[in-house]
Amino acid sequence: MNIESIIQxxxxxxxxxxxxxxxxxxxxxxxxxxFGDKTAYLLGRVTLNPIKHIDPVGTILIPLMLYFATAGTFxxxxxxxxxxxxxxxxxxxxxxxxxxxxxxxxxxxxALIWGIAYLFLIKLGVSERFFIEMxxxxxxxxxxxxxFNLFPLPPLDGGRILVGVLPWRQAAMVSKIEPWGxxxxxxxxxTNIINNLWMRPLMSATYWLLDTVLIPFxxxx
Numbered sequence: 001m002n003i004e005s006i007i008q009x010x011x012x013x014x015x016x017x018x019x020x021x022x023x024x025x026x027x028x029x030x031x032x033x034x035f036g037d038k039t040a041y042l043l044g045r046v047t048l049n050p051i052k053h054i055d056p057v058g059t060i061l062i063p064l065m066l067y068f069a070t071a072g073t074f075x076x077x078x079x080x081x082x083x084x085x086x087x088x089x090x091x092x093x094x095x096x097x098x099x100x101x102x103x104x105x106x107x108x109x110x111a112l113i114w115g116i117a118y119l120f121l122i123k124l125g126v127s128e129r130f131f132i133e134m135x136x137x138x139x140x141x142x143x144x145x146x147x148f149n150l151f152p153l154p155p156l157d158g159g160r161i162l163v164g165v166l167p168w169r170q171a172a173m174v175s176k177i178e179p180w181g182x183x184x185x186x187x188x189x190x191t192n193i194i195n196n197l198w199m200r201p202l203m204s205a206t207y208w209l210l211d212t213v214l215i216p217f218x219x220x221x
Contacts, residue, residue, distance in 0.1 A: 010064075012130065016138035018050045020110060020145050021079045024103040025053040028082040031102035035095040037088035045082050055080040081155075093171070097164035100157040107146040108206070114138030115214050123221035139210070147202040151194060153185060154178035 026048055029040030040046055045053070054060065055078060063077035089095035118135035126132065150158040155178050163171045177184070188194045 012133050013137045013141065015134060016114065016141045018054075019138070020107055020141050021059060022048055022050040022053050023106045023110060024145060024149075025079050025082045027102040027106035028084065028099060031099045032082070032084045032089070035099060036090040037085050037099075039085045039088065040082045043083060053079050053082075093164055093168075097161050100160035100164065103157050104146045104149045107142040107149070111139045111142035111146065111206070111210055112213060114142065115210055116217050119214065119217050119221045143203055143206050143210075144199070147199055147206060148194075150202070151185070151198055154181045156181070156185065 026046055029046035032039065033041045033046055058078040058080075060077075084099055086092045086096050086099075089099070114135050118132065118139070121131055121135060149156050150161070152158040152162040154160060154163065154175060159174065159178070159181060163174050166174060185194070
């Protein structure tokens, strides 16, 4: 992969990634505020300003380094987590589930919007490769974020959802994993375990769901 191709790919993915990260984190903050915790709101994190959510190292430096180092075959990154004081929620254990689910739900919604935009461009006869591929990238990025963040291991959203739905004793045991969760997830990524056993099957199911929901739009467009 040459430098020109890499730059083109980065340009195509930049806007979808920024939107995906920004809305994901803002959704967590908005949900937390709705359920009683104003921590993120008071810190200015319930916003669509991407600068508030971007982590210079995790969102920009690490993904770019991995992209160039592996010619795009392996990417990993993270945004600045939205602070949530779960003890401030009206029903901490139950409301935790909705706060955690808000982020991935925003990505699923964005994937749908990018899919509609793609069909709309096709209907208009737009043949400009940049915009068509940006819509496709928007769907892919958000499907990846949706599925990956639902992996049931803290500190990912899926881990918090799991803690929220398990009985107290089991939930406490799962919560103890969180300090090492990042390293466990990274190890599972590097060994392709998450990719083969979680990402591929759930991404296929998510694409099927999106295709089904988009049927009326295909008929219209």
